[in-house]
Amino acid sequence: MSDPVLLxxxxxxxxxDVASGYGxxxxxxxALENGRIRWVGRMQDCPAYIAKLPTHDCGGRIxxxxxxxxxxxxxxxxxxxxxxxxxxEGASYEEVARAGGGxxxxxxxxxxxxxxxxxxxxxxxxxxxxxxxxxTIEIKSGYGxxxxxxxxxxxxxxxxxxxxxxxxxxSFLGAHAVPAGADADSYIDDICIPTLKTAHAEGLVxxxxxxxxxxxxxxxxxxxxxxxxRALGLPVKLHAEQLSNTGGxxxxxxxxxxxxxxxxxxxEADAQALAxxxxxxxxxxxxxxxxxxEQAPPIMAFRKHNVPMAVATDWNPGSSPxxxxxxxxxxxxxxxxxxxxEALSGTTCNxxRALGFSDRGTxxxxxxxxxxxxxxTSPAELxxxxxxxPLYKRIFEGQFDAD
Numbered sequence: 001m002s003d004p005v006l007l008x009x010x011x012x013x014x015x016x017d018v019a020s021g022y023g024x025x026x027x028x029x030x031a032l033e034n035g036r037i038r039w040v041g042r043m044q045d046c047p048a049y050i051a052k053l054p055t056h057d058c059g060g061r062i063x064x065x066x067x068x069x070x071x072x073x074x075x076x077x078x079x080x081x082x083x084x085x086x087x088x089e090g091a092s093y094e095e096v097a098r099a100g101g102g103x104x105x106x107x108x109x110x111x112x113x114x115x116x117x118x119x120x121x122x123x124x125x126x127x128x129x130x131x132x133x134x135x136t137i138e139i140k141s142g143y144g145x146x147x148x149x150x151x152x153x154x155x156x157x158x159x160x161x162x163x164x165x166x167x168x169x170x171s172f173l174g175a176h177a178v179p180a181g182a183d184a185d186s187y188i189d190d191i192c193i194p195t196l197k198t199a200h201a202e203g204l205v206x207x208x209x210x211x212x213x214x215x216x217x218x219x220x221x222x223x224x225x226x227x228x229x230r231a232l233g234l235p236v237k238l239h240a241e242q243l244s245n246t247g248g249x250x251x252x253x254x255x256x257x258x259x260x261x262x263x264x265x266x267x268e269a270d271a272q273a274l275a276x277x278x279x280x281x282x283x284x285x286x287x288x289x290x291x292x293x294e295q296a297p298p299i300m301a302f303r304k305h306n307v308p309m310a311v312a313t314d315w316n317p318g319s320s321p322x323x324x325x326x327x328x329x330x331x332x333x334x335x336x337x338x339x340x341x342e343a344l345s346g347t348t349c350n351x352x353r354a355l356g357f358s359d360r361g362t363x364x365x366x367x368x369x370x371x372x373x374x375x376x377t378s379p380a381e382l383x384x385x386x387x388x389x390p391l392y393k394r395i396f397e398g399q400f401d402a403d
Contacts, residue, residue: 002369002398004033006050008043010058013379014363015065015349021341022064022379023362030063032369035397040363058373061392064344064382065361066135066370068351069325071261071282071312073173074125075118075153076143078109080317103143103177106317110143110153118156119163125315126160128323130401133372133391135166138312138355140209142173145187147195150174154204165396167370169355171237172196175210175217175225188221193228200232207258207356211239212248219247226255235356241265242287253277259310259354264288264295271301280354281307283338283346284314285331286322299336309338310354311346329383340380369398 007030014023031039031050039050083091083101096102110118122139129137139157144150154170161168174192178184182191199205208229210222216239217225226236235258240248242262252260253273260266260274261282274281281302288296302309311332314320322328329343338346352361360368373393376382381390394401 002032002035004031004038004053005398006031006046006053006055007058007063007371008055009060010063010373011060012040012363013062013064013344014040015345016362016364018341018345018349022344024379028063030363030371032395032398035369037363037365037367037369039365062374062376062379063363064133064372064374064379065348065363065367066372066394066396067133067325067347068136068355068361069129069134069312069315069347070138070259070310070351070354071284071314072137073140073142073314073316074137075122075139075141075156076106076110076317077113077118077121078106078317079321080105103318104180106143107145107177107179111146111149115152115156118152119159122156122160123163125323126164126166129313129325130164130166130394131391132324132326132389133374133394134325135370135372135394135396136169136352136355136357136360137166138169138171138207140171140173140176142176142209145174145177145179146191147198150195151199151202151204154199158204165399165401169206169357170204171207171209172199172205173209173211175222177211177216184217184221188217188224192225196225196228197232200234205234208234208236209238210236212246212251213239213243214246215243219251222248222251226251230255237261237354241270245270249273253279258356261312261314262287263297264293266298266301268298268301268305271298271305271307274302274307275305279307280310280350282310282312282354283332283336284312284320285328285335286314286320288335289331290319290321296336299338308350308353309342309346310350311338311343312351324387324389326382326385326389327387330386333383340383343383344379369395371395
Protein backbone atom coordinates (compact mmCIF):
# COMPACT_ATOMS: atom_id res chain seq x y z
CA MET A 1 0.00 0.00 0.00
CA SER A 2 1.14 3.54 -0.66
CA ASP A 3 2.18 5.80 2.21
CA PRO A 4 -0.25 8.58 3.15
CA VAL A 5 0.59 11.95 1.59
CA LEU A 6 -1.00 15.38 1.27
CA LEU A 7 -0.43 17.00 -2.09
CA UNK A 8 -0.47 20.78 -1.73
CA UNK A 9 0.33 23.99 -3.62
CA UNK A 10 -1.83 22.96 -6.57
CA UNK A 11 -5.03 23.63 -8.48
CA UNK A 12 -7.30 20.60 -8.70
CA UNK A 13 -9.40 19.99 -11.82
CA UNK A 14 -11.71 17.58 -10.02
CA UNK A 15 -14.01 16.87 -13.03
CA UNK A 16 -16.81 16.40 -10.49
CA ASP A 17 -19.06 19.26 -11.57
CA VAL A 18 -18.31 19.25 -15.28
CA ALA A 19 -21.42 21.30 -16.06
CA SER A 20 -19.45 24.27 -14.74
CA GLY A 21 -16.23 23.31 -16.54
CA TYR A 22 -13.44 21.46 -14.80
CA GLY A 23 -14.69 21.51 -11.21
CA UNK A 24 -11.58 23.57 -10.52
CA UNK A 25 -10.44 24.20 -6.94
CA UNK A 26 -7.68 26.78 -6.55
CA UNK A 27 -5.12 26.55 -3.73
CA UNK A 28 -6.21 22.96 -3.20
CA UNK A 29 -4.97 19.93 -1.35
CA UNK A 30 -5.44 16.23 -2.12
CA ALA A 31 -4.82 13.59 0.53
CA LEU A 32 -3.94 10.07 -0.62
CA GLU A 33 -3.91 6.93 1.51
CA ASN A 34 -3.93 3.20 0.77
CA GLY A 35 -4.33 3.75 -2.96
CA ARG A 36 -7.40 5.96 -2.57
CA ILE A 37 -8.18 9.65 -2.36
CA ARG A 38 -8.97 10.47 1.26
CA TRP A 39 -9.76 14.18 0.98
CA VAL A 40 -9.92 16.94 -1.66
CA GLY A 41 -10.59 20.60 -0.99
CA ARG A 42 -9.24 24.07 -0.42
CA MET A 43 -6.23 24.10 1.87
CA GLN A 44 -7.89 26.73 4.06
CA ASP A 45 -10.57 24.10 4.77
CA CYS A 46 -8.13 21.26 5.40
CA PRO A 47 -9.11 19.19 8.48
CA ALA A 48 -6.47 19.05 11.21
CA TYR A 49 -6.00 15.29 10.88
CA ILE A 50 -5.28 15.70 7.14
CA ALA A 51 -2.90 18.60 7.72
CA LYS A 52 -0.72 16.30 9.85
CA LEU A 53 0.10 14.05 6.87
CA PRO A 54 3.49 14.24 5.12
CA THR A 55 3.24 16.73 2.27
CA HIS A 56 4.33 16.89 -1.36
CA ASP A 57 4.60 20.36 -2.89
CA CYS A 58 3.18 20.35 -6.43
CA GLY A 59 4.69 23.72 -7.25
CA GLY A 60 1.46 25.45 -8.22
CA ARG A 61 0.74 22.92 -10.98
CA ILE A 62 -2.60 21.63 -12.24
CA UNK A 63 -3.67 18.18 -11.00
CA UNK A 64 -6.32 16.12 -12.80
CA UNK A 65 -7.54 12.57 -12.57
CA UNK A 66 -5.18 10.29 -14.48
CA UNK A 67 -6.35 9.96 -18.07
CA UNK A 68 -8.33 7.00 -19.43
CA UNK A 69 -8.09 5.74 -23.02
CA UNK A 70 -11.40 3.94 -23.39
CA UNK A 71 -11.01 2.58 -26.95
CA UNK A 72 -7.81 0.95 -28.24
CA UNK A 73 -6.69 -1.95 -30.42
CA UNK A 74 -3.07 -1.95 -29.19
CA UNK A 75 -2.69 -5.75 -29.26
CA UNK A 76 -1.85 -6.50 -32.89
CA UNK A 77 0.91 -7.91 -35.02
CA UNK A 78 2.74 -5.93 -37.70
CA UNK A 79 1.76 -2.55 -39.08
CA UNK A 80 0.18 -1.14 -42.23
CA UNK A 81 2.81 1.45 -43.16
CA UNK A 82 3.34 -0.09 -46.61
CA UNK A 83 -0.33 0.23 -47.59
CA UNK A 84 -0.32 3.81 -46.26
CA UNK A 85 2.60 4.44 -48.58
CA UNK A 86 0.89 2.64 -51.49
CA UNK A 87 -2.24 4.76 -51.21
CA UNK A 88 -0.19 7.96 -51.21
CA GLU A 89 1.64 6.69 -54.29
CA GLY A 90 -1.70 6.39 -56.06
CA ALA A 91 -2.84 2.81 -55.45
CA SER A 92 -6.59 2.24 -55.12
CA TYR A 93 -8.10 0.47 -52.12
CA GLU A 94 -8.77 -2.51 -54.41
CA GLU A 95 -5.10 -2.61 -55.42
CA VAL A 96 -4.06 -2.41 -51.77
CA ALA A 97 -6.41 -5.27 -50.93
CA ARG A 98 -5.09 -7.40 -53.80
CA ALA A 99 -1.59 -6.83 -52.47
CA GLY A 100 -2.66 -8.33 -49.15
CA GLY A 101 -3.41 -5.08 -47.36
CA GLY A 102 -6.30 -4.08 -45.14
CA UNK A 103 -7.47 -5.84 -42.02
CA UNK A 104 -6.57 -9.19 -43.63
CA UNK A 105 -2.89 -8.30 -43.31
CA UNK A 106 -3.24 -7.47 -39.62
CA UNK A 107 -5.16 -10.68 -38.98
CA UNK A 108 -2.41 -12.67 -40.71
CA UNK A 109 0.35 -10.89 -38.78
CA UNK A 110 -1.43 -11.27 -35.44
CA UNK A 111 -2.06 -14.96 -35.99
CA UNK A 112 1.60 -15.49 -36.87
CA UNK A 113 3.06 -13.48 -33.98
CA UNK A 114 3.86 -15.35 -30.78
CA UNK A 115 2.19 -14.40 -27.52
CA UNK A 116 5.53 -13.22 -26.13
CA UNK A 117 6.27 -10.98 -29.12
CA UNK A 118 2.74 -9.60 -29.09
CA UNK A 119 3.14 -8.67 -25.43
CA UNK A 120 6.48 -6.98 -26.07
CA UNK A 121 5.00 -4.82 -28.83
CA UNK A 122 1.87 -4.05 -26.80
CA UNK A 123 3.92 -2.95 -23.80
CA UNK A 124 5.74 -0.39 -25.95
CA UNK A 125 2.37 1.07 -26.93
CA UNK A 126 1.12 1.02 -23.34
CA UNK A 127 4.30 2.81 -22.25
CA UNK A 128 3.57 5.61 -24.72
CA UNK A 129 0.13 6.11 -23.17
CA UNK A 130 1.48 5.90 -19.61
CA UNK A 131 3.99 8.65 -20.46
CA UNK A 132 1.03 10.97 -21.10
CA UNK A 133 -0.64 10.41 -17.75
CA UNK A 134 -2.90 7.50 -18.71
CA UNK A 135 -3.70 5.04 -15.90
CA THR A 136 -6.54 2.98 -17.42
CA ILE A 137 -6.80 1.62 -20.95
CA GLU A 138 -9.30 -0.50 -22.77
CA ILE A 139 -7.84 -3.16 -25.09
CA LYS A 140 -9.82 -5.12 -27.68
CA SER A 141 -9.32 -8.42 -29.40
CA GLY A 142 -10.56 -8.67 -32.99
CA TYR A 143 -7.49 -9.35 -35.13
CA GLY A 144 -7.66 -13.11 -34.68
CA UNK A 145 -11.10 -13.94 -36.02
CA UNK A 146 -10.47 -17.51 -34.91
CA UNK A 147 -10.72 -19.24 -31.56
CA UNK A 148 -7.05 -19.50 -30.63
CA UNK A 149 -5.87 -16.05 -31.73
CA UNK A 150 -8.76 -14.18 -30.11
CA UNK A 151 -7.90 -15.89 -26.82
CA UNK A 152 -4.20 -15.14 -27.34
CA UNK A 153 -4.95 -11.45 -27.80
CA UNK A 154 -7.03 -11.31 -24.63
CA UNK A 155 -4.33 -13.09 -22.61
CA UNK A 156 -1.82 -10.50 -23.82
CA UNK A 157 -4.17 -7.68 -22.84
CA UNK A 158 -4.53 -9.14 -19.35
CA UNK A 159 -0.73 -9.52 -19.10
CA UNK A 160 -0.21 -5.79 -19.72
CA UNK A 161 -1.73 -4.97 -16.33
CA UNK A 162 0.68 -7.39 -14.65
CA UNK A 163 3.72 -5.99 -16.43
CA UNK A 164 3.00 -2.27 -16.07
CA UNK A 165 1.40 0.09 -13.51
CA UNK A 166 -1.82 0.46 -15.47
CA UNK A 167 -5.39 -0.83 -15.34
CA UNK A 168 -6.69 -2.74 -18.35
CA UNK A 169 -10.30 -3.34 -19.34
CA UNK A 170 -10.61 -6.05 -21.99
CA SER A 171 -13.20 -6.10 -24.76
CA PHE A 172 -14.00 -9.20 -26.80
CA LEU A 173 -14.27 -7.99 -30.40
CA GLY A 174 -14.72 -11.28 -32.20
CA ALA A 175 -17.36 -9.58 -34.36
CA HIS A 176 -14.82 -7.20 -35.90
CA ALA A 177 -14.74 -8.41 -39.49
CA VAL A 178 -15.80 -11.41 -41.54
CA PRO A 179 -12.79 -13.66 -42.15
CA ALA A 180 -11.76 -14.05 -45.77
CA GLY A 181 -13.93 -16.64 -47.52
CA ALA A 182 -16.30 -17.03 -44.58
CA ASP A 183 -20.05 -16.55 -44.32
CA ALA A 184 -20.94 -13.85 -41.78
CA ASP A 185 -23.79 -15.75 -40.14
CA SER A 186 -21.83 -18.98 -39.88
CA TYR A 187 -18.84 -17.11 -38.45
CA ILE A 188 -20.99 -15.48 -35.74
CA ASP A 189 -22.66 -18.74 -34.73
CA ASP A 190 -19.78 -21.21 -35.14
CA ILE A 191 -16.69 -19.16 -34.20
CA CYS A 192 -17.49 -15.82 -32.58
CA ILE A 193 -20.06 -16.80 -29.96
CA PRO A 194 -18.39 -20.09 -28.93
CA THR A 195 -15.06 -18.23 -28.58
CA LEU A 196 -16.75 -15.58 -26.45
CA LYS A 197 -18.06 -18.26 -24.13
CA THR A 198 -14.59 -19.80 -23.78
CA ALA A 199 -12.96 -16.43 -23.19
CA HIS A 200 -15.52 -15.59 -20.52
CA ALA A 201 -15.01 -18.95 -18.82
CA GLU A 202 -11.28 -18.21 -18.67
CA GLY A 203 -11.86 -14.78 -17.11
CA LEU A 204 -10.53 -12.87 -20.10
CA VAL A 205 -13.52 -10.64 -20.95
CA UNK A 206 -14.84 -7.52 -19.26
CA UNK A 207 -17.01 -6.16 -22.10
CA UNK A 208 -18.31 -7.44 -25.46
CA UNK A 209 -17.87 -5.23 -28.53
CA UNK A 210 -18.65 -5.49 -32.23
CA UNK A 211 -18.48 -3.62 -35.53
CA UNK A 212 -21.93 -2.92 -36.96
CA UNK A 213 -21.40 -1.66 -40.50
CA UNK A 214 -22.03 -2.58 -44.11
CA UNK A 215 -18.47 -3.93 -44.43
CA UNK A 216 -18.77 -5.97 -41.22
CA UNK A 217 -21.91 -7.19 -39.42
CA UNK A 218 -25.54 -6.13 -39.55
CA UNK A 219 -27.84 -5.49 -36.62
CA UNK A 220 -29.38 -8.97 -36.70
CA UNK A 221 -25.95 -10.57 -36.43
CA UNK A 222 -24.83 -8.17 -33.69
CA UNK A 223 -28.06 -8.84 -31.80
CA UNK A 224 -27.08 -12.51 -31.53
CA UNK A 225 -23.70 -11.55 -30.10
CA UNK A 226 -25.27 -9.13 -27.63
CA UNK A 227 -27.82 -11.73 -26.54
CA UNK A 228 -24.95 -14.14 -25.88
CA UNK A 229 -23.18 -11.44 -23.88
CA ARG A 230 -26.33 -10.74 -21.87
CA ALA A 231 -26.70 -14.44 -21.08
CA LEU A 232 -23.15 -14.38 -19.70
CA GLY A 233 -23.82 -11.25 -17.65
CA LEU A 234 -21.40 -9.15 -19.69
CA PRO A 235 -21.96 -5.49 -20.66
CA VAL A 236 -21.70 -4.46 -24.30
CA LYS A 237 -20.46 -1.61 -26.45
CA LEU A 238 -20.46 -1.14 -30.21
CA HIS A 239 -18.57 0.39 -33.13
CA ALA A 240 -21.60 2.12 -34.66
CA GLU A 241 -22.45 4.54 -37.45
CA GLN A 242 -18.80 5.06 -38.46
CA LEU A 243 -19.26 4.90 -42.23
CA SER A 244 -23.05 4.93 -42.62
CA ASN A 245 -26.21 4.76 -40.53
CA THR A 246 -27.09 1.08 -40.16
CA GLY A 247 -29.04 1.12 -36.88
CA GLY A 248 -26.12 0.14 -34.67
CA UNK A 249 -26.52 3.00 -32.21
CA UNK A 250 -30.19 2.19 -31.68
CA UNK A 251 -29.26 -1.46 -31.11
CA UNK A 252 -26.58 -0.47 -28.61
CA UNK A 253 -29.06 1.71 -26.74
CA UNK A 254 -31.61 -1.11 -26.70
CA UNK A 255 -29.06 -3.28 -24.89
CA UNK A 256 -28.09 -0.45 -22.49
CA UNK A 257 -24.59 -0.45 -23.95
CA UNK A 258 -21.81 1.23 -22.04
CA UNK A 259 -21.00 3.14 -25.21
CA UNK A 260 -21.51 3.60 -28.91
CA UNK A 261 -18.19 4.42 -30.58
CA UNK A 262 -17.32 6.46 -33.70
CA UNK A 263 -20.94 7.58 -34.36
CA UNK A 264 -20.08 9.95 -37.22
CA UNK A 265 -23.34 9.07 -39.01
CA UNK A 266 -25.53 8.96 -35.90
CA UNK A 267 -28.79 10.92 -36.10
CA GLU A 268 -30.61 13.06 -33.57
CA ALA A 269 -32.87 10.07 -32.93
CA ASP A 270 -29.74 8.06 -32.13
CA ALA A 271 -28.65 10.78 -29.71
CA GLN A 272 -32.04 10.59 -28.00
CA ALA A 273 -31.72 6.80 -27.76
CA LEU A 274 -28.28 7.10 -26.14
CA ALA A 275 -29.64 9.66 -23.70
CA UNK A 276 -32.43 7.29 -22.66
CA UNK A 277 -30.05 4.36 -22.18
CA UNK A 278 -27.36 6.40 -20.43
CA UNK A 279 -24.78 5.22 -22.97
CA UNK A 280 -21.66 7.24 -23.74
CA UNK A 281 -20.86 8.48 -27.24
CA UNK A 282 -17.16 7.77 -27.75
CA UNK A 283 -15.61 10.25 -30.17
CA UNK A 284 -12.64 8.93 -32.18
CA UNK A 285 -10.99 11.75 -34.14
CA UNK A 286 -7.96 9.66 -35.14
CA UNK A 287 -9.94 7.48 -37.53
CA UNK A 288 -11.89 10.49 -38.85
CA UNK A 289 -8.55 12.16 -39.63
CA UNK A 290 -6.73 9.13 -41.04
CA UNK A 291 -9.45 8.03 -43.47
CA UNK A 292 -10.24 11.64 -44.42
CA UNK A 293 -13.87 11.30 -43.36
CA GLU A 294 -16.05 14.33 -43.98
CA GLN A 295 -19.08 13.49 -41.83
CA ALA A 296 -18.51 14.68 -38.25
CA PRO A 297 -20.35 13.19 -35.26
CA PRO A 298 -23.53 15.08 -34.27
CA ILE A 299 -21.91 16.91 -31.35
CA MET A 300 -24.69 19.48 -31.09
CA ALA A 301 -27.31 16.72 -30.81
CA PHE A 302 -25.27 14.99 -28.11
CA ARG A 303 -25.08 18.26 -26.18
CA LYS A 304 -28.77 19.00 -26.69
CA HIS A 305 -29.79 15.63 -25.26
CA ASN A 306 -27.09 15.52 -22.56
CA VAL A 307 -25.34 12.48 -23.97
CA PRO A 308 -21.97 12.09 -22.22
CA MET A 309 -19.07 12.19 -24.69
CA ALA A 310 -15.75 10.40 -24.28
CA VAL A 311 -12.60 10.82 -26.39
CA ALA A 312 -10.14 8.02 -27.20
CA THR A 313 -7.23 7.20 -29.51
CA ASP A 314 -8.72 4.15 -31.27
CA TRP A 315 -5.03 3.18 -31.61
CA ASN A 316 -4.95 0.55 -34.34
CA PRO A 317 -2.62 -0.27 -37.25
CA GLY A 318 -5.06 0.62 -40.02
CA SER A 319 -7.47 3.50 -39.62
CA SER A 320 -6.02 5.21 -36.52
CA PRO A 321 -2.32 4.64 -35.80
CA UNK A 322 -2.61 7.32 -33.11
CA UNK A 323 -0.51 6.79 -30.01
CA UNK A 324 -1.28 10.00 -28.13
CA UNK A 325 -4.42 10.61 -26.08
CA UNK A 326 -3.43 14.26 -25.64
CA UNK A 327 -3.36 14.66 -29.42
CA UNK A 328 -6.75 12.94 -29.64
CA UNK A 329 -8.07 15.60 -27.25
CA UNK A 330 -6.70 18.38 -29.45
CA UNK A 331 -8.14 16.75 -32.56
CA UNK A 332 -11.56 16.40 -30.93
CA UNK A 333 -11.52 20.12 -30.22
CA UNK A 334 -10.13 21.18 -33.59
CA UNK A 335 -12.05 18.78 -35.85
CA UNK A 336 -15.32 18.44 -33.92
CA UNK A 337 -15.38 21.70 -31.91
CA UNK A 338 -15.45 20.08 -28.49
CA UNK A 339 -14.50 22.51 -25.76
CA UNK A 340 -11.31 21.76 -23.81
CA UNK A 341 -13.49 20.99 -20.79
CA GLU A 342 -15.48 18.47 -22.85
CA ALA A 343 -12.25 16.92 -24.12
CA LEU A 344 -10.88 16.50 -20.60
CA SER A 345 -14.21 15.10 -19.39
CA GLY A 346 -13.95 12.76 -22.36
CA THR A 347 -10.67 11.31 -21.14
CA THR A 348 -11.53 11.24 -17.43
CA CYS A 349 -15.05 10.99 -15.97
CA ASN A 350 -16.87 10.13 -19.20
CA UNK A 351 -14.18 7.69 -20.30
CA UNK A 352 -14.58 5.92 -16.95
CA ARG A 353 -18.32 5.74 -17.55
CA ALA A 354 -17.74 4.30 -21.03
CA LEU A 355 -15.92 1.40 -19.38
CA GLY A 356 -18.41 0.92 -16.58
CA PHE A 357 -16.14 2.31 -13.83
CA SER A 358 -17.40 4.51 -11.01
CA ASP A 359 -14.19 4.54 -8.95
CA ARG A 360 -12.01 6.70 -11.21
CA GLY A 361 -12.09 9.68 -13.54
CA THR A 362 -12.73 12.29 -10.84
CA UNK A 363 -10.85 13.73 -7.88
CA UNK A 364 -13.12 12.93 -4.95
CA UNK A 365 -12.86 11.14 -1.63
CA UNK A 366 -13.00 7.38 -2.07
CA UNK A 367 -11.86 7.38 -5.69
CA UNK A 368 -8.76 5.54 -6.86
CA UNK A 369 -5.60 7.55 -6.28
CA UNK A 370 -4.74 7.70 -9.98
CA UNK A 371 -3.69 11.29 -10.72
CA UNK A 372 -1.74 13.33 -13.23
CA UNK A 373 0.25 16.44 -12.33
CA UNK A 374 0.79 18.80 -15.26
CA UNK A 375 3.22 21.59 -16.03
CA UNK A 376 0.41 23.88 -17.17
CA THR A 377 -1.36 26.92 -15.77
CA SER A 378 -4.81 26.03 -17.13
CA PRO A 379 -6.51 22.69 -17.89
CA ALA A 380 -7.27 24.03 -21.39
CA GLU A 381 -3.56 23.68 -22.23
CA LEU A 382 -3.95 19.90 -22.27
CA UNK A 383 -6.14 20.18 -25.39
CA UNK A 384 -4.46 23.27 -26.80
CA UNK A 385 -1.02 21.80 -27.45
CA UNK A 386 -0.25 19.82 -30.60
CA UNK A 387 2.42 17.20 -30.02
CA UNK A 388 3.23 18.63 -26.58
CA UNK A 389 3.35 16.45 -23.47
CA PRO A 390 3.28 18.62 -20.33
CA LEU A 391 3.06 15.72 -17.85
CA TYR A 392 5.10 16.42 -14.72
CA LYS A 393 4.28 13.33 -12.68
CA ARG A 394 1.79 10.48 -12.82
CA ILE A 395 0.46 8.85 -9.66
CA PHE A 396 -0.88 5.30 -9.85
CA GLU A 397 -2.66 3.77 -6.86
CA GLY A 398 -1.19 6.50 -4.68
CA GLN A 399 2.41 5.99 -5.77
CA PHE A 400 4.48 8.35 -7.92
CA ASP A 401 5.96 6.79 -11.03
CA ALA A 402 9.71 6.35 -10.85
CA ASP A 403 11.74 8.96 -12.72
